[in-house]
Amino acid sequence: MNVGTGLALGREHKPELARRAVSEALANADLQVANSVLLFLTSEFARNPEPALMAAGAAASCVQVVGCSAPGIFTEQDWVLDAPAAAAMVFGNGYGLAAEPRPEAQQLLLSLAAPNAVNTTWLATPGRRFGGISGDATGQGPFSIWRNGKGVADGHCELAIQGATGAVGAAHGVRVLSEPKPVTAAVGHDIVFLGGKPALDTLQRAYPDQPDLPLHRLMAGIADSLEAFKHGNYRLAPLVCANETDRTVTLARLVEPEQLVFWALREADAAEADLAHTIDKLAAGLGAAPQFGLLFSCLGRGPYLYSGIDRDLERLQQRFPGMPFIGFYGNGEIAPINGTNELLQYSAVLGLFH
Structure with a gap:
C-alpha cells in the first residue's frame, strides 16, 4: 500500500x-x-x-x-x-x-x-x-x-x-424544520423579518413541540440559492437568543438581506x-x-x-x-x-x- x-x-x-x-x-x-x-x-x-x-x-x-x-x-x-x-x-x-x-x-x-x-x-x-x-x-x-x-x-x-x-x-447533520425564506430585514446578527414575517414567529411555527425553544440544538441554515440548498450547500449558524419583545432572532454570524434562511434541529439520526x-x-x-x-x-x-x-x-x-x-x-x-x-x-x- x-x-x-x-x-x-x-x-x-x-x-x-x-x-x-x-x-x-x-x-x-x-x-x-x-x-x-x-x-x-x-x-x-x-x-x-x-x-x-x-x-x-x-x-x-x-x-x-x-x-x-x-x-x-x-x-x-x-x-x-x-x-x-x-x-x-x-x-x-x-x-x-x-x-x-x-x-x-x-x-x-x-x-x-x-x-x-x-x-x-x-x-x-x-x-x-x-x-x-x-x-x-x-x-x-x-x-x-x-x-x-x-x-x-x-x-x-x-x-x-x-x-x-x-x-x-x-x-451538516441537522433535520430541516422549515423551507428556506429570504431575509427581508436584518440588523447585524439579528434577523428581523424572514419571508416578510417576524423571525421569531417563523421559528416558533417551525418548532412548535415545546413551549421553550432548545436554542442549544436549534440552528439557522443560510443558503445563497434554492439550488444550493437542495444540494446541501449551506452554512449553519447557532442561535444566540430569541427576543420575545421585538420578535427577532440573534445568530452567531452575520446574515445579509435576501440570503435564504431556514430553521433546523441538530439530532443524531x-x-x-x-x-x-x-x-x-x-x-x-x-x-x-x-x-x-x-x-x-x-x-x-x-x-x-x-x-x-x-x-x-x-x-x-x-x-x-x-x-x-x-x-x-x-x-x-x-x-x-x-x-x-x-x-x-x-x-x-x-x-x-x-
Whole structure:
C-alpha cells in the first residue's frame, strides 16, 4: 500500500506515542520510509509538541511532518478523547503532502488552522480548502499547528495532496424544520423579518413541540440559492437568543438581506443519515474506489452526539472496509461551499482520495 495509519494511546503525553503511531502506520502501509506524515496529537501535547514531532520524523525518516493538536483524534481503528494519544497517516511511493506556492483556484488544499488564525482573507486565497480548526475542548486553551516538523508562526498551513485525486464534501447533520425564506430585514446578527414575517414567529411555527425553544440544538441554515440548498450547500449558524419583545432572532454570524434562511434541529439520526448521503455522493463523484480518507468532525458530533459511540466513523468503516482514514474532533471545520471556502460548525467534512 502507499498509505497507512497508526494510533497510539498512553497515560502520559510522551514522544513515544508519536513514534509508535508512525511505526504502526508504516507497517500497515508496508513502507520502510515515508514521503510525508500527517500527525494529529491530543491537546496534552499542544504546549510543547516539538519532541513528539522529532520522534515522528525520525520514525518515518522524513522531515515533512504536518498536523495539529486537537481535543480528540481518530483513525479507522478507533477514536480517542480525554487521554494522551497520537494518530498518524504516512504517505509513500507516489503520494505526499507538499506546499504549493501558487495553488490553482480549483486545487484541493488540506488546511489546518488555530482558532485565532482563521480569517476571511486567508480563506479567500486560491484553492479549495478543507480541514479543521485546532484547539482544546473549550476553544480557549493551548493549540499548535505544525509543518515541516515544526510549529508555524502564522497559525495556519495548507498543503496539496500529491499523486491523488480527491472529492470533498460537508455533512451538516441537522433535520430541516422549515423551507428556506429570504431575509427581508436584518440588523447585524439579528434577523428581523424572514419571508416578510417576524423571525421569531417563523421559528416558533417551525418548532412548535415545546413551549421553550432548545436554542442549544436549534440552528439557522443560510443558503445563497434554492439550488444550493437542495444540494446541501449551506452554512449553519447557532442561535444566540430569541427576543420575545421585538420578535427577532440573534445568530452567531452575520446574515445579509435576501440570503435564504431556514430553521433546523441538530439530532443524531439526521447527522448519521446526512453523512451516509455525503459518503455516497463523494464516492460517486470520485469515480473509483477511494484508497484513503480524511475526516474532520466537530467536537459536538462524534461520541458526544451519538451517546458514547461515533456512528460517523462506523458509517465510513462499513462503507469502505479496511480503507485507512484519519482525522480529529475540532472547534470548526473548513470546506468549499458553492465556490467559497467556509468555516463551518457542528459539521463533518470528508475527503475521499484515489
